[in-house]
Amino acid sequence: MHDIAYNLITGKHNEVNRLTKQALDDGFQANTILDDGLIAGMAIVGIKFRDNIIFVPEVLVAARAMKAGMTHLEPILSASGIEPMGTIIMGTVKGDLHDIGKNLCIMMLRGSGFVVHDLGVDTKPDEFIDAVMEHGAEILGMSALLTTTMPNMGKTIEAFEEAGLRDTVKIMLGGAPLTQEFADDMGADAYGGNAIACVDLAKAFIAEGAMPEAS
Template sequence: MQQISYDLIVGNHLEVDRLTIQALEEGFAANTILDDGLIAGMAIVGIKFRDNVIFVPEVLVAARAMKAGMAHVEPILSESGIQPVGTVVMGTVKGDLHDIGKNLCIMMLRGAGFIVHDLGVDTAPDEFIDAVVEHEAEVLGMSALLTTTMPNMGRTIDAFEENGLRDIVKIMVGGAPLTQEFADDFGADGYGKDAMDCVELAKRLVGLQEAEEPVPVVS
């Protein structure tokens, strides 16, 4: 498991692929490989990215390596009938084409047992609403990297309010220019500063664990 984590961190997708197959053949449970190998490695990637030790290219190759391992683990977990812990809709807001942080969050959420529907970039409020309703999502996650597109988070939340749908979903926001204060102003249910924070926040929002501090809610 340590070797899988290491190869994921350095972005060696061929070794992650090979070692994941080997671990399954040797009798390791898919959950063990996921938790102790893939997610453990990606958690370190998330920390290094947050602390500016590594940058976007390194994250991309690590993400490719995790995808290589997940290709073998995900089908087994699906066939085992394990119930997902929740359903999340994720997207970058209208006018913003950045998705590295969002994609890292999605990978971590899926690894933690969530079903995630990725709407991609440049997502309009109506698209968020339609996806939440269609997939009966408990959580909506919005990302923005540009200060000029941040207000579209507030507009999306307002659109849920105007359509009488604000109470059906918990909304979390994130992205480099975001702060807890902005999240509160927008009326979001929570703010995550990085991918690991995103997973912990999503778990709290679906009631899987208690928050150490109350999740801010603005009515």
């Protein structure tokens, strides 16, 4: 497991691919490989990124390595019915085509055990609503990089209110020009300044029982 984590941190996706397959062949459980290998490695990547020891390119390379390992594990985990930590919908808002920050958040969330459905860029309010309904997501994450598209976050939240669904989902906002004050003004549940904050917020929401049925 240490070898898998190490190769993930250093971005050697071919090695992660080989070692994950080998670990399964050697009789290790898929969730053990996920927790002690891939997630353990991605956690270190997250800390290094937070502390400015590594930067976006290194994180993306590590995320590619994680994906290589997950190719082997996902079918097994799905078949065995292991519950994911939670389900999250992510997308960049209407009119905005920037996705590096969003993609970083998705990599880190998946690396922490969340199921994430990525709606991509230029996402309309009703597309967010449809995805939350379809997947029964507890959390919605919206991203924007342009100040001109930031108000579309508020419009999406209003659309959830009009549909009577606002209380069914926790809404997180992120993006370089955003602030906590802006997120509060838009009526969001949280603001995350980076991918690490995004994961911490998602974990906190799940811990407090974001699902209405949990109450």
